[in-house]
Amino acid sequence: MRQKKERFITIRQTVLLIICFSIGGGILYLPNTAAKVLQSGGWLWIFGVGLLVILSGLITAFLIRMFPEDTLVELSQKLLGKPLGIAVSLMLILFFFSFVPLEVRILQELVNISILQQAPFWFVGGLFLLTLAYAASQNIKSIVYVNELLMEIALGVGLVVTVLAWQHFDPVHLLPVFGESRINPAHFREELGVAYIYTGFPVIFFLVPYLKLPQKVVKATFIGTAFLTLIYTFFTLTVLGVFGYKETLNLTYPGLELAKSVNLETVILERLDLVLIVSWISAIFTTCLVSYFFTALSISKLCGFKSHSLVAWALAPLTYYLSTLFTNYFVWKEYSAYLGFFALLVTVLLPAILLIAALIKRRSIQGNQ
Amino acid sequence: MKFRQYFRRPKKLKELCEEKETPRQQQGEEGPFLTACLADNVNYLKKRLGESEDVIFREYTLDLSEPIPVMVVFVDGLVSKEVINEFILQSLTFKGELKTEWAKDRSQLLKHIKDRVLNINEVSMVSSFPKLFTMVLSGETALLIEGHDEALICNTRGWEHRGIAEPQVEAVIKGPRVGFNEILRSNTAQIRRWIRDPHLTIKTMQIGKRSKTDVALVYLETVANPKIVQAVEKRLKQIDIDGVIESSFLQDMIEDKPFSLFPTVQSTERADRVVASILEGRVAVLCDNTPFVLMAPVTFWQLYHAAEDYYHRWPLAFLLRTVRYLSFLFSLYLPSVYIALSLYNPELIPFNLAVKIAATREGVPFPVFLEALLMEIAIEIIREASARLPGPLGQTIGIVGGFILGDAAVRAGLISPITTIVVALTALSSFTAPSFEVAVTMRLLRFPLMFFALIGGLYGIAIATILLLIHMSGILSFGVPYLAPVVPFSLDDLKDTFFTVPRWAMINRPSTFKAIDQKRKGTKANRWWQEIYKPPQLEGDEEEE
Amino acid sequence: MRKICLSLFVVFFSWTLTGCWAGRELNQRAFVTAVAFDLAQPENESNPGAPGNGRNKEDKTETKQAVSAQEKLEISLQIPKPDQVAGEEGGGGGGGGEKAFLVLSATADSFLNGVLQIQQQLDRELFFGHVRLIMIGEDLAKEVGIERVVDFANRWFQIQRMSRLAVVQGRAEEVLSMAPPIGQSTSAYILNLISPSSGSSLIYISDLGKYNVYQADDGIDPVLPRVKKGKTSIETGGAAIIKDGKLAGWLTPYETRALDILQNEYQESNYVIASPLHPEDLIVIGLVKAGSVYRIKKEGRSFRVKIEISGSFETREFSGDYGPADLEAKDLEKRVAAKVRQEAEATIGRAQAVAADIFGIGRMIKARYPKDWQKLDWAAEFSKLPIEVTVDMRWSQTIRRLGR
Structure with a gap:
């Protein structure tokens, strides 16, 4: 007997969940990757990948609208049969979970750069993971609510910084529009790895049963992915316009440097970069929280546990261990590129397969009738 | 399950105790009943109450065709003696009435006395002793007559009490x-005076095994969400407690998150606030013997709203509210941010200030x-010292403590002046919270935050804030999200959260409370730009009409 | 469950109380406000007065060995004394001659090595979060280059991109240890002089961020403001042209203001013009607004650049008692234009002489003709680029007082 679930998530919250799952630490070094791909036209590449993601997001949303009662765990088993379905859900769970150690590592890096220069990983990462596990052991309602709140804070500060940085904007930096050289296939890691930052919408696979209006999921997904694309494009455009692509290539975190170059001499808190980092902790936190929570939830659903909180706590040591594997920037940059490929697989291929399966199934049912 | 087995033995003992108590309790609920013999009844009453000297037994004789003994029982101090003298005893002496035809029907005598003789506005009949005790002990007068197994209860309540005064706290x-x-x-009457709506419902119940305190549930039947009303009522009815001394006893028992630092029920002693909240579709719980009234559900932001916000013009109210939210942030974060910045991130402090602080x-x-x-x-x-001391002395303590001690500490070089400024500003900010409960919450939260700042600097503060927000967004006050309307977001409700809008723009009640009737009616018509509100033409001809 | 989590938290926190990750009380930090770099001079080392030489012999030999391969940097840090900066009113009588700041120097092969040496002389931890000024000595800028010393600032998160960068004509350390005529620290004094708030166009305004962006871009070469030690005071005005990270040449203050016009960053300045009607008199005009537009034409394989400057001025001072007159308007406008063009051409000439494209013409060409750009040897091309300057000046500002 399935308990009747409370449907409470609004469209706005769905949009914010998609956005907050996507926006994490990755955006801070996104312009660097973009500059590598298409030089001064890097923002166009970001926009293009965004369009692709919007498209596959829409496909996913159409698929999901057909099954408003099921999360991916049930849906894939329905469509692909039990063994394949479990495999697909495991893949998606792995995909969700793979963000957490990376984001924790990025957080550690950010904190060590700026706020606590000598704090060891067991403190920064450990405190963060404990908070994460505590948060993920809550019920879905408070997760959705806290996401909404934290994302608004982070987005607000980020937007203020980006807009303020326009005082240094020089359109010459964005020319020639399509970059200086052709897209180099040898840089496929950067070119396709960019997809890593866009991977927010699979969260709707898990959200549908809680949506207030499941039929509006297409609208929500479209707004979410489109907004995401706009945010990323705008941000990359700003960074490239302020620094030029050559300087952007020198910077590990162009986002932070952007905040560092914002001139607010009269304001008491004159270091906007630190303010940005502090608020970006919440952006990273929401990314981790969403992926961590849905990982725990799906694992407990697959194994038939009643409560997901035990899984949430049990995952913490594993995450801790995994994030210690990323020794430095280059290691996790490469990892994030592979994560990008994985993301493309999950966000583009998987919905397509599922949709085809769903259509075949529907036709066979109609045929039987 | 294992835990329960482990604790089996003490539980058994407890059960034994309960078993012993149950028969007596049952008896207390319904029986014993009055008998037709007055002497027996009086004996029972005297056995129970006789040792208390404030219970007055007044024997009296009705001079009918034959003398009928009557007993009047009341508690001295709780009753208005004039009422007893003039309207009970005097009317019983009016023999003309009693000697008429109907008086001869002895079996209906009690009913006749109630209907025709007593000129008291509220008379009822009871037949069981427990009820009788409750009534008499809450200030009513019982009239027992020989040959009747029921007693007449006359409302003669009237005791010394404080008049209606200006609220001290708010x-x-x-x-x-x-x-x-x-x-x-008198409190319910005050609410009635504000809302003359037949749908205003006042449900009264008695809570407390021994105190039998009157508790009233007040709400607008056509506005308040019935689910919320039911929830409040259900929780109130489940309370099993010895006595209710103050409404905070009830507050503790009906709160959603008893371990949380945040109050999920609001309390106030201002009548206008209660009325406003009832009009918003909330439920008020009034409790006898205390001026503090509970209101539920409540959102976090409402705890920072003062009654006054609605009486000033809206721009001023907006300013006041902004100041209050700002000081909320100060009272929570100022010391911890100061610690974090000065320990770990001095680059955030402007150079001149940093050097000044370093020098001091x-x-x-x-x-x-x-x-x-x-x-x-x-x-x-x-703060505690000045709160405990009587009025004028308290102020002196404030000045001596705050001013002289702080100044001396700075002069002696024990404390740096900046810290004094920070702490004083924090304390000052926490006084702006209109609700005492939430001010206390902030005072308590400040210390863990300072600790987080010590060990983690700004990172610690960020993590602590996230923890706090997770906790807060998990709180539901009677099903209403605590942080509404910020999460879940509702643009329409923001008009009365951070901003304020003119009265006429408040067309809807806050959707947060899921009121049945969303419209505050009539407000729309008051828009000044509408045709009917054309300014009167004071000069020139009136022909245009 | 909740209790277990709670106790875990408590244990975790009580454990962390012992460690404090480099947290310091404010009075245990030494705030560095300015950094100066010079090329170490051999005779400077024997100077016993310099506080940087308080090291013991072992250190000296060690550094000497390390330095032999590399150029030697002399690093000077300016640190304000908190009690003197803050308690100015309290101890006003005694501290008249004493400086409110301290300048510490060290000689080392790298910046961090130098900091380490200075740190050994101080009981407080050096804190670089408030560095707002980085000055580079002329010799160092010429021989070693600016990149070498700016690198530390770029990698050090605490130092902002808004920190001002300046090249000192002479030795940077000398400028840093000069007492400012007003105020308490040299760094704040210089900072005010070379920031937009000075309101003057004789200086070039740049900061670390701008320098980095221009340095990274191959279509533009950066320029940094110049600071000079005068006889009694610190002089600003003028600028240093940086080519390939090294000092390539100086611009005079007047050339600098032309550069400001050419880079569209002009603030305000006064020009002295001979009066058209009364040749013996001078008119001081204030050029209030000025800007430039670049027109690039491709002719075959080479380029031709036309710079159109336009602006507006007001008359401010007359040496004679003749006031502004309607008659002279056209003539005056022409004279002002000629003056501005003369200065602009001087600047362009100076830049072309050292083949440093300080106007960013290169990136305009790159933006418009990306294919041609890749084949171009821009430095060589720029030095012989035909640049034509046209100036259009308008007397369109307020005329406040009439003369005879």
Whole structure:
């Protein structure tokens, strides 16, 4: 007997969940990757990948609208049969979970750069993971609510910084529009790895049963992915316009440097970069929280546990261990590129397969009738 | 399950105790009943109440065809003696009435006395002793007559009480100066005077095994969400407690998150606030013997709203509210941010200020965390001392403690002046919270935050804030999200959260409380730009009409 | 469950109380406000007065060995004394002659090595979060280059991109240890002089961020403001042209203001013009607004650049008692234009002489003709680029007082 679930998530919250799952630490070094791909036209590449993601997001949303009662765990088993379905859900769970150690590592890096220069990983990462596990052991309602709140804070500060940085904007930096050289296939890691930052919408696979209006999921997904694309494009455009692509290539975190170059001499808190980092902790936190929570939830659903909180706590040591594997920037940059490929697989291929399966199934049912 | 087995033995003992108590309790609920023999009844009453001297047994004889003994029982001090003398005893002596035809029907005598003789506005009949006790002990007068197994209960309540006075805690510059007092009836009457709507429902119940305190549930039947009303009522009815001394007893028992630092029920002694909340579709719980009224559900932001916000013009109210939210942030974060910045991130402090702080800290014996902590504790002590001392002395303590002690500590070089400023500003900010409960919450939360700042700097503060937000967004106050309307977001409700809008723009009630009737009717018509509100033409001809 | 989590938290926190990750009380930090770099001079080392030489012999030999391969940097840090900066009113009588700041120097092969040496002389931890000024000595800028010393600032998160960068004509350390005529620290004094708030166009305004962006871009070469030690005071005005990270040449203050016009960053300045009607008199005009537009034409394989400057001025001072007159308007406008063009051409000439494209013409060409750009040897091309300057000046500002 399935308990009747409370449907409470609004469209706005769905949009914010998609956005907050996507926006994490990755955006801070996104312009660097973009500059590598298409030089001064890097923002166009970001926009293009965004369009692709919007498209596959829409496909996913159409698929999901057909099954408003099921999360991916049930849906894939329905469509692909039990063994394949479990495999697909495991893949998606792995995909969700793979963000957490990376984001924790990025957080550690950010904190060590700026706020606590000598704090060891067991403190920064450990405190963060404990908070994460505590948060993920809550019920879905408070997760959705806290996401909404934290994302608004982070987005607000980020937007203020980006807009303020326009005082240094020089359109010459964005020319020639399509970059200086052709897209180099040898840089496929950067070119396709960019997809890593866009991977927010699979969260709707898990959200549908809680949506207030499941039929509006297409609208929500479209707004979410489109907004995401706009945010990323705008941000990359700003960074490239302020620094030029050559300087952007020198910077590990162009986002932070952007905040560092914002001139607010009269304001008491004159270091906007630190303010940005502090608020970006919440952006990273929401990314981790969403992926961590849905990982725990799906694992407990697959194994038939009643409560997901035990899984949430049990995952913490594993995450801790995994994030210690990323020794430095280059290691996790490469990892994030592979994560990008994985993301493309999950966000583009998987919905397509599922949709085809769903259509075949529907036709066979109609045929039987 | 294993835990339960482990604790089996003590539980068994407890059960034994309960078993012993149950028969007596049952008896107390319904029986024993009155008998037709007056002497027996009086004996029972005297056995129970006789040793208390404030219970007055007045024997009386009805001079009918034969003398009928009558007993009048009341508690001295709780009753109005004039009412007893003039309207009970005097009317019983009016023999003309009693000697008429109907008086001869002895079996109906009680009913006739109730209907025709007593000129008291509220008379009822009871047949069981427990009810009789409750009634008599709450100030009513019982009239027992020989040959009847029922007693007449006359409302003669009237005791010494405080009049309606200006509220002490929540004072306003502009607005009604009426607060509640300790009498439930007068409090409900005050609400009635504001809302003359037949749908205003006042449900009364008695809570407390021994105190039998009257508790009233007040709400607008056509506005308040019935689910919320039911939830409040259900929780109130489940309370099993010895006595209710103050409404906070009830508050503790019906709160959603008893372990949370945040209050999920609001309390106030201002009548106008209660009325406003009832009009928003919330439920008020009035309790006898205390002027403090509970209101539920409540959102976090409402705890920072003062009654006055609605009496000033909206721009001023907006300013006041902004100041209040700002000082909320100050009262929570100022010391911890100061600690975090000065320990880990001095680059965030402007250079000139940083150098000044460094200079003043030269030679201060304590680290900055301890310094701030000591000052915070000192402030708390001063606050507590001035609250406990009688009025004028309290102010003196405030001045002596705050001013002289702080100045001396700075002069002696024990504390740096910046810390004093920070702590004083924090204390000052926490006073702006209109609700005492939430101010206390912030005072309590400040210390863990300072600790987080010590160990983690700004990172610690960020993590602590996230923890706090997770906790807060998990709270539901009677099903209403605590942080609404910020999460879940509702643009329409923001008009009365951070901003304020003119009265005429408040067309809807806050959707947060899921009221049945969303419209505040009539407000729409008051828009000044509408045709009917054309300004009167004071000069020129009136022909245009 | 909740209790277990709670106790875990408590244990975790009580454990962390012992560690404090480099947290320091404010009075245990030494705030560095300015950094100066010079090329170490051999005779400077024997100077016993310099506080940087308080090291013991072992250190000296060690550094000497390390330095032999590399150029030797002399690093000077300016640190304000908190009690003197803050308690100015309190101890006003005694501290008249004493400086409110301290300058510490060290000689080392790298910046961090130098900091380490200075740190050994101080009981407080050096804190670089408030560095707002980085000055580079002329010799160092010429021989070693600016990149070498700016690198530390770029990698050090605490130092902002808004920190001002300046090249000192002479030795940077000398400028840093000069007492400012007003105020308490040299760094704040210089900072005010070379920031937009000075309101003057004789200086070039740049900061670390701008320098980095221009340095990274191959279509533009950066320029940095110049600071000079005068006889009694610190002089600003003028600028240093940086080519390939090294000092390539100086611009005079007047050339600098032309550069400001050419880079569209002009603020305000006064020009002295001979009066058209009364040749013996001078008119001081204030050029209030000025800007430039670049027109690039491709002719075959080479380029031709036309710079159109336009602006507006007001008359401010007359040496004679003749006031502004309607008659002279056209003539005056022409004279002002000629003056501005003369200065602009001087600047362009100076830049072309050292083949440093300080106007960013290169990136305009790159933006418009990206294919041609890749084949171009821009430095060589720029030095012989035909640049034509046209100036259009308008007397369109307020005329406040009439003369005879």
